[in-house]
Amino acid sequence: MPTCLEILSTGVGCSIQDSGRPGWRRFGVPPGGALDQYSMRVANALLGNRPDAPVMELLMQGQKLRVLEDTWIAVAGADLGGRIAPWSAECVPVGSVLTFPSRRSGLWAYLAVPGGFQVDQWFGSASTDLRNGLGVPLKKGSLLESGKRLHPDAFERIGRREYVFAEQRAFEMERSFKILPGPQFEAFDPATRAQLVGAKWTVSSQSDRTGFRLKGPLLKIPPSIPSEPVLPGSFQITGSGQPIVTMADGPTVGGYAKLAVLPERDLDWLAQCPPGAQLSFQWVA
């Protein structure tokens, strides 16, 4: 398989992700996968890949990649200021260095190569879960293979492809989400439930692939519960009275009460809210 990219710098962070590894939660293995599945699918669609082919997930800024042979590359999701604008694909000549100097919108960018990145699979998925030792960790000097070669003229001699404009997403620093009641909704008093939807919440910088922490008014927590399964998108209210929204690499079981759950498709949007973003919530009617 063609070796197409060398990592010169991982920047704030980058990893290989796909649609994850559902099916192993009862063994404590989180589902994992790209935090913004929509943008992953778009990056793949731009190259004619299958929707869940392994992509590179780039966080915030600072990544540098050397192109080792002429190759098509697609980018979707966050705008990290690179030469390939998000929601588009280009054929990039050998020797080019792709840099992602600074975040302009969103949080995670998804970079796809023809056929997807070729890496080993753990529990049937290429997704990297560093904490649990699953997937290939990317380092300076890592060489990455694509699944196939695409001729520079592969797309009718078109030099650049762009995803249909109406389907491109714009990520703002303020966003409102609809939420569903969580398994412990009834255990929280009405005033606390009202606080969750009445207040503005700020995404904390202590957020990662396991969970996004939100800062806002202190919520009154109910008595602790027997440990129970946890789904991504759950608003777990911790001992400090602040919510953590569980993400793809989060624990499969936990003892915090869950006040609300985000509808699954909206997790993609939440994942693109960077630290400092202002969020508000409404109960689904």
Add this chain to the structure above:
Amino acid sequence: MGGELMAYGERAWLLRGVEDADRFSIGAALAKEPPLHFEEYVLGHSSILLIFAQPVAKTILEGWLSKADFGKRGKAKNSKLHKVPVIYDGPDLAFVAEATGRSVEEVIKIHSEGKYSVRMIGFTPGFPYLEGLDPRLQIDRRNTPRNRIEPGTVAIGGPHAGIYTVASPGGWNLLGRTNLNFFQADQCKGAKIDTGKIFRLKPGDQVQFVPQK
């Protein structure tokens, strides 16, 4: 099969109030004769989460629960006894001794004389929630979780004992460490996956802690 069904997100149902005698038979029934669109299940302490590939009406699941063959109720099949060597030198021994009004030696004695069984696996890959912790050692978790706890750390949290299986944050009180592996990440590669090689423990297994010098 008793219990209360509650919607959790758009395509999962949480069955709460599951009786101890039913905890293992439902897993077997799901494997043998799953309801339509069923994807996977997760055991909780007294709950089971059923995840579907798409939203499924409550009545369909109620129908399945009333008709499925749950076989013999009771204990897990093929459960094993595991003796786990522990060096009791954890950073929270003194704290646990103080909080329970005992000496460090007594805490070690009570913990290592306990007979434990795996209630469920969760939190991180292979992490066992062990039941059977002596009530004298049941104290709250730490207010501020630690950022990093090493794999093999033997700990207690609320009503449970446990063993950290990967380096992770955690809020339990740390009593000691074992050199046994409870999760073999290098065995999960490729197409053939043998869960028996990857995970040392499964729900229903018994655990004894053996103090080491």
